[in-house]
Amino acid sequence: MEALAMVQAYTAIGIGLMVGIGAAGACIGIGNMCSSFLDGAARQPEMIPELQGKVFLLLGLIDASFIIAVGVALLFAFANPLLSALA
Numbered sequence: 496m497e498a499l500a501m502v503q504a505y506t507a508i509g510i511g512l513m514v515g516i517g518a519a520g521a522c523i524g525i526g527n528m529c530s531s532f533l534d535g536a537a538r539q540p541e542m543i544p545e546l547q548g549k550v551f552l553l554l555g556l557i558d559a560s561f562i563i564a565v566g567v568a569l570l571f572a573f574a575n576p577l578l579s580a581l582a
Contacts (some may be wrong), residue, residue, distance in 0.1 A: 502577050508566045517564035524557045
């Protein structure tokens with residue numbers, strides 16, 4: 496019974512870290528990328544259409560990595576495969 500409680504506690508800590516660090520990393524990455532886009536757009540306004548498509552593609556990829564981390568966290572929250580190893 497004690498091992499079950501330990502697995503659940505460590506899983507909860509891991510879920511919090513996955514979501515928290517994932518969100519922070521995504522926010523920092525998007526902030527840096529958009530800052531660089533604005534710098535590039537201010538220096539060369541004629542490049543805005545080419546840069547804008549790349550920025551939106553990378554925005555989607557950065558957000559997708561965070562959403563995948565949330566999906567894995569939900570897997571561990573509701574269908575923890577580690578709990579079946581104890582049984």
